[in-house]
Amino acid sequence: MDEKIINGPTGESCLDLPSPYQAHSCGLLHLPRFLAKIRKHLQGSLPKSYQRNFTKGFDGFLCLHLGLEPQQIIDCVKCTDGEEELDACLMTIFPANLKAHVWNRKVVQMGTADMAKEKLIEVRKNLDASSRDDLISFADIIDFDERKIP
Numbered sequence: 001m002d003e004k005i006i007n008g009p010t011g012e013s014c015l016d017l018p019s020p021y022q023a024h025s026c027g028l029l030h031l032p033r034f035l036a037k038i039r040k041h042l043q044g045s046l047p048k049s050y051q052r053n054f055t056k057g058f059d060g061f062l063c064l065h066l067g068l069e070p071q072q073i074i075d076c077v078k079c080t081d082g083e084e085e086l087d088a089c090l091m092t093i094f095p096a097n098l099k100a101h102v103w104n105r106k107v108v109q110m111g112t113a114d115m116a117k118e119k120l121i122e123v124r125k126n127l128d129a130s131s132r133d134d135l136i137s138f139a140d141i142i143d144f145d146e147r148k149i150p
Helices: 033-043 057-066 071-079 081-094 100-109 116-128 138-145
Strands: 005-008 011-014
Touching: 005 138, 033 057, 033 071, 057 100, 057 138, 071 081, 116 138
Parallel strands: none
Antiparallel strands: 005 011
């Protein structure tokens, strides 16, 4: 088994994906994570536990924020070699004003609204982390599941 993947309560967890809190050089949180998941997807190594939400969840919300279809970003990853070329390709499809501050606020707050708190509690329970009051957003849950938060 790949040492960068562990089995957990939600299925396989990748330990080598960037945190959703990691920003891309353009300023957008979660983008490095989405790009890493795309690479794994293209290599056929994205675990099934990630495939069900691939291009949905944070990935889909990011694309919605950018006014893009996920396939457009996937195509940029597919047709480029190296980070510089990828960044140049992304900048051709991204809007001129990324409104990174708006998106980044959403990332760090997803799960804190009243409607989402019930789901967050359910997910914490599924991760055997019901008593973890410090896991207050879905980004925290991701980092916990992938062992970035002890």
